[in-house]
Amino acid sequence: MEKSDTFDGQTIYYKSSEDMSEIENSSIDTIITSPPYNRSKHYSDDTGTVYNDNKPEKLYFSFLSRVWSECFRVLSPKGVFFLNIGDSAKDQGISEKVVNLAVKVGFIRLQNIIWIKSLLGKGHYTPTGGTRRLNNLWENIYVLIKDKKEYNINPLNIGIPYADKTNIGRYSKEDLRDAGNIWFIPYQKTTGVSIKKGHEAPFPIELPYRCIKLTEANIILDPFLGTGSTLAAARYLNKKGIGYEKYPRKDIIQNRILKEEFRPEPPILIPHIVLTVQFLLNVIKDYQQLVPIKFSKFLSTKKEEEQIKIVREVLKNLTLSWSQLDEFLNLSKENNKKISHVPLSELLNEKKI
Numbered sequence: 001m002e003k004s005d006t007f008d009g010q011t012i013y014y015k016s017s018e019d020m021s022e023i024e025n026s027s028i029d030t031i032i033t034s035p036p037y038n039r040s041k042h043y044s045d046d047t048g049t050v051y052n053d054n055k056p057e058k059l060y061f062s063f064l065s066r067v068w069s070e071c072f073r074v075l076s077p078k079g080v081f082f083l084n085i086g087d088s089a090k091d092q093g094i095s096e097k098v099v100n101l102a103v104k105v106g107f108i109r110l111q112n113i114i115w116i117k118s119l120l121g122k123g124h125y126t127p128t129g130g131t132r133r134l135n136n137l138w139e140n141i142y143v144l145i146k147d148k149k150e151y152n153i154n155p156l157n158i159g160i161p162y163a164d165k166t167n168i169g170r171y172s173k174e175d176l177r178d179a180g181n182i183w184f185i186p187y188q189k190t191t192g193v194s195i196k197k198g199h200e201a202p203f204p205i206e207l208p209y210r211c212i213k214l215t216e217a218n219i220i221l222d223p224f225l226g227t228g229s230t231l232a233a234a235r236y237l238n239k240k241g242i243g244y245e246k247y248p249r250k251d252i253i254q255n256r257i258l259k260e261e262f263r264p265e266p267p268i269l270i271p272h273i274v275l276t277v278q279f280l281l282n283v284i285k286d287y288q289q290l291v292p293i294k295f296s297k298f299l300s301t302k303k304e305e306e307q308i309k310i311v312r313e314v315l316k317n318l319t320l321s322w323s324q325l326d327e328f329l330n331l332s333k334e335n336n337k338k339i340s341h342v343p344l345s346e347l348l349n350e351k352k353i
């Protein structure tokens with residue numbers, strides 16, 4: 001088996017990240033990873049070798065400690081380490097033990113981000129079933145740093161517009177605010193090829209995408225690459241990514257990095273905003289009095305770029321109450337029949353703007 005591959009500037013080492021001697025000290029800007037959870041998940045390589053995801057706890061912890069030590073060595077003092085891990089319904093508290101191992105090797109805990117996988121029925125998660133526990137809909141993303149004085153993040157890079165526009169100017173000059181440490185990122189697919197072929201636990205590409213944007217990283221590392229999600233995000237943002245995967249499915253990694261269709265989520269002000277904007281695009285003419293945007297401009301302009309800008313404005317300016325939203329969505333069903341459809345996915349393609 002080849003020891004490494006490079007796909008469009010993204011390098012993958014097919015070996016254990018317990019030894020990352022290919023990487024120089026303090027040379028990585030951002031680390032993003034999700035380690036094996038030690039929960040009998042199924043990770044296997046091209047030859048069928050299966051990773052043992054059910055190790056005795058002591059072995060599991062000593063293995064992770066070796067990887068975290070290497071992460072500490074290679075991360076720049078300016079860098080940030082995003083460690084994603086969730087507790088299973090029955091193994092409450094394992095995540096805390098895993099992050100504490102990272103603290104033991106020298107990392108400083110900055111804060112936690114809560115990654116919500118499913119909210120109010122939107123999104124996918126693994127149901128626990130039964131009557132003894134509620135389903136687990138979120139995971140931790142622990143944010144760790146090496147040096148309190150040196151590290152740097154820019155929350156506005158993944159910011160959202162103000163709901164209350166009178167706040168513009170008070171805290172920032174632009175209509176952009178820190179979106180906070182709760183990230184709602186539903187999976188795009190529930191039964192993708194990666195999941196079926198032996199990698200049970202990829203995270204959505206949007207997750208590493210936000211981490212990279214937040215830290216403005218140029219060189220990114222994922223020591224447990226899995227399907228390659230982190231490098232797919234790095235490639236999308238034209239950054240250099242390095243990954244380690246001891247049990248690789250090379251076709252999956254290559255496809256995820258080079259072919260996965262990824263588009264960042266638009267900034268979210270309210271749930272179902274995509275649906276709402278889709279609707280607005282369809283029926284806005286009838287409701288201009290409720291949403292003060294120049295939609296006639298959108299309809300009259302022929303240049304696609306201009307139209308995209310206007311749709312972005314719609315997203316930024318939209319502040320609806322729940323009841324207005326409900327009203328909109330109900331009306332949309334009735335009105336959709338007579339109004340032509342605009343493909344929102346095309347309009348919101350960030351690369352075009």
Ligand SMILES: C[S@@+](CC[C@H](N)C(=O)[O-])C[C@H]1O[C@@H](n2cnc3c(N)ncnc32)[C@H](O)[C@@H]1O
Pocket residue numbers: 015016017018033034035036037043044051199201202203204223224225226227228229230244245246247248
């Ligand atoms: C939770 S998965 C990571 C999933 C990844 N975030 C994604 O989006 O696809 C953990 C991965 O670590 C890999 N792994 C296990 N032991 C490893 C080791 N010693 N070195 C590198 N990778 C390892 C497993 O094969 C598995 O693919």
